[in-house]
Amino acid sequence: MKPALILLFGFMLCVCSCKTINIATAQTKTTQQVILGSISADKEFIFQKEINHSAIPSYNVPIKLMVTPKIFTKQSYKAYAKAQGLQPYNINVKYVDSLPEKPKYIQLQIADKVTLLKALNGEENNGIKDYISHNKYANVLTSISMALNKQDLVGVLKAESLFLVENGYKTYALQLYNDGKKGRTIAFNQGVVFEYKATNCCWQENKKHDIDIVDLVGGYASCPNNTYRSASRAKKQINPYKL
Numbered sequence: 001m002k003p004a005l006i007l008l009f010g011f012m013l014c015v016c017s018c019k020t021i022n023i024a025t026a027q028t029k030t031t032q033q034v035i036l037g038s039i040s041a042d043k044e045f046i047f048q049k050e051i052n053h054s055a056i057p058s059y060n061v062p063i064k065l066m067v068t069p070k071i072f073t074k075q076s077y078k079a080y081a082k083a084q085g086l087q088p089y090n091i092n093v094k095y096v097d098s099l100p101e102k103p104k105y106i107q108l109q110i111a112d113k114v115t116l117l118k119a120l121n122g123e124e125n126n127g128i129k130d131y132i133s134h135n136k137y138a139n140v141l142t143s144i145s146m147a148l149n150k151q152d153l154v155g156v157l158k159a160e161s162l163f164l165v166e167n168g169y170k171t172y173a174l175q176l177y178n179d180g181k182k183g184r185t186i187a188f189n190q191g192v193v194f195e196y197k198a199t200n201c202c203w204q205e206n207k208k209h210d211i212d213i214v215d216l217v218g219g220y221a222s223c224p225n226n227t228y229r230s231a232s233r234a235k236k237q238i239n240p241y242k243l
Contacts, residue, residue: 026219027107027145027195031083034141034196035172035188036108037063037116037164039128041138054138055131056170058124062163064112065174069157070145071102076194080105080147083194091147091192106156107195108174109143110164113216116140120201121212129213132201133231140216145195152186159183202227203234211235 034040039055072080077095084091093103110116120129120140132138148156156162159176167173167185176183202215202223211234214227228234 027143027197029079029082029194030196031086032193033087033189034144034193036065036141036144037110037172038141039132039138040141040198041135054135055128056172057120057128058122058170059116059119059164059166059172060122060124061115061119062165062175063110063115063119065162065164066109066111067156067159067162068107068109069104070107071104073102076105076145079194080192084147084192087189087192089190089192091149093147104153105145105147106153107143107145108162109197116142117213117216132213133203133211136230139198139200141196142199142216142218143197144193146188146191146193148186148191152190155184156186200229201231202229203231204228205234205238209238211238 035056037057037059039057041054070076072093072095074097077093080093084093093105095103119125120132155176156174159178160180161177163175163177165173165175165185167187172188174186174188176186197218199216199218200223201213202217203211204214204227206212211231215224217223217229223229226237228237
């Protein structure tokens with residue numbers, strides 16, 4: 001192969017790889033008040049703007065979150081404004097493109113994946129786990145972008161730590177901690193959600209020769225070795241002579 005063709009081929013591989021990474025990590029715009037940690041069942045969730053809520057797991061133990069402040073751009077503000085008109089809580093965000101100082105929003109992401117997976121595999125979520133195992137399009141919402149009013153935004157950004165907590169039956173909220181003590185609780189419906197990211201389950205045999213969700217991967221990323229996106233495929237790997 002000629003050197004020029006080799007360089008061209010390498011460049012094409014690089015471009016394709018970059019696109020795959022961007023698709024895998026990008027968040028999807030939505031106008032729905034989606035719930036962090038919930039289960040959706042969308043065939044092509046990466047490209048869809050609306051999602052089909054399927055189940056809300058029980059999280060009896062608080063799950064640590066990571067919060068990242070983001071500055072609104074024209075695109076993100078447009079997505080927010082569209083969602084704002086369809087969600088119940090009124091957030092006043094003023095974005096002026098000509099002004100140097102832009103308003104902020106937050107991106108919330110599940111930080112403690114171990115606790116999340118333990119909950120999904122727990123007895124309290126047996127029905128949901130069974131549902132996910134039989135629905136190849138089911139995924140877990142592990143990240144959202146949302147706008148808050150100024151007081152709540154300042155509180156979240158100043159908090160020492162932040163957790164996803166159950167604030168009632170199948171109702172979840174943000175629990176703020178400062179100096180190791182509980183602070184304010186902010187319900188998700190006090191904000192406007194306009195982006196989300198969903199992740200797929202990876203399955204593997206456990207010590208009881210059943211299958212568990214052992215990891216979560218986004219986009220087109222592969223599951224770790226000896227784990228499978230398909231629960232039925234993971235079941236096929238179980239040796240009947242072990243039972």
